[in-house]
Amino acid sequence: MATRNVRARILLTRELPSTPVLEAVLTVWWLGDRFHAREESGRILSAVAGDVTEPRGFGKVPRTMEAIMDSRLPLSGHLDVHGELAAEHAWVTEPHGAQWKAPLERVSPIPAQLFATGLEGLAPSGREQFLGRDCAEYVTHLEGRDDAGPFRSRVRRLVVGPYVLLRDVTAEAGPMRLRAAVTALDEGVVRESDLKP
């Protein structure tokens, strides 16, 4: 990790039947165990982190008419998070300007989605070219129960080296889909200035 130096641009696309398609660009800089991530959809931290942490795998999904309507409100600005894995807290600058200190575990899933975890012991289900690289394909599932009952989502990942270049989540029942695709991956280009708030 001490030698980690990588910049990635990730295009997140989410399709839900009751809301407009969400397209969000996330840029991640890693230098050692320090990171900076910028998300440009105008969503706040909890929503952006939810893309990675929500149990179904589809981010914060509206559950009420109020939330469905909220999801159509225009947004602007970008979210920045800065931190390091050895610290307790990370720094957050919300799109509406608020700056605050958040527990690291609420922030770190955003930049950490670039790296493959939880695949130990799994055999690849195939191979595929992605972003000009020969990737191993892994398929796993998210299962659980929430207020809409039991769910099961299929998670397909394309992995090369330590990197997840594609995470494609689909509902096994229903039309929800989330796709996070790396569109640019550059190693050795991150400088100290990229990490400064």
Added chain:
Amino acid sequence: MFWVNGQQIDPGDDQLTQATTPNVADAVIRDYTDWNEVNAHAAGATDHVGNLPGPRSQGTWLRFPAQHLNILGEDHTEVDLRQVKSATGFTSFVYERFACDVMAPGSNLLAAYDAENNAEMAHYGIAALPNRHLFGGESLYPKIGTGMVLLRRFLPHHVADLRRVAGYDGKPVQRYLKIGWGLFKDIAADVHARVNGGNAVTPAETHLRQRYLAHTANPTLDTYITGLVVDTWLGDTLDTHAHAGKVPAILDVAAALIPVLLERAAADQDLGNAERLRLAGLPLRGDDDLFAYFGLWRNLHFARRVREAAAANVRYAGMGSRHLTYLLTIPHGIPANASRFYMDGAGLANFETTTGDLRQHAH
């Protein structure tokens, strides 16, 4: 345990009372400014401080300004106004979930609205109040309009996506079908009365009345919609052989109701001329435009209700955090005497940090 002006209070302190002594040695973090506040909180006489009940952020000590309006932006699935109410014990509020519209007693609309919201209103202690519209943070009508447009998105080809197994949409869409159906019947009756009284009605209202007569000649549709169980998923019944035949009628109802709602928005006397002009300037070329139209109509009511709440010395206004951001973007969206808190971001984080620091340094 508790602190007063930054000092942790120990057992035996001579200012402790019978009411506050148990709070010295428990595990709950409380951070007071002075002894008056300690005693007032113990007596249940405050509405600005308290501990979150959880499960999210359980035990976090909240502190809001003790005077004037606090505007809280929330993620409805995390720390919401209901949890803040449990923490602080406030009774003065307006909330997004509740309608600010005065609905006629005995109307189908009010009956459907109450049936769908009774449980939530009971949690806030307002279910039995005749003036519960005063606790409303927004108008119901833009939400009905959005519900009608959403029906067209799912019906007739994607009814299965409204089943519970498919996700969350079937529940809110069903809720607003039921509320919209109540409004549909009320408007039809009102149009009938106005025609009989020799009063003018619009072509959209006339059309709605015609569709009402067509769909209530056979009571099956009314029986079906009014019989849908609260907080269940529309697709679980509509996507069955027994009820699939009702899809065209439901779409017809939605198509008839939308133009009447647009007329209501254009003539909305709760809004000012400038606000109505903003609505009039929006395009209406398709369903995406309708979503935007109803969304703006809704936001205009949010801004109005926050202004009214501040003027009336209401203590809390709860809404989705995107509405709070909207208020920040418009002139005077945040009244001068109001404070704002993102309860899904910096506001809650600050409370958590303060609570965590006190716990870390407690003896």
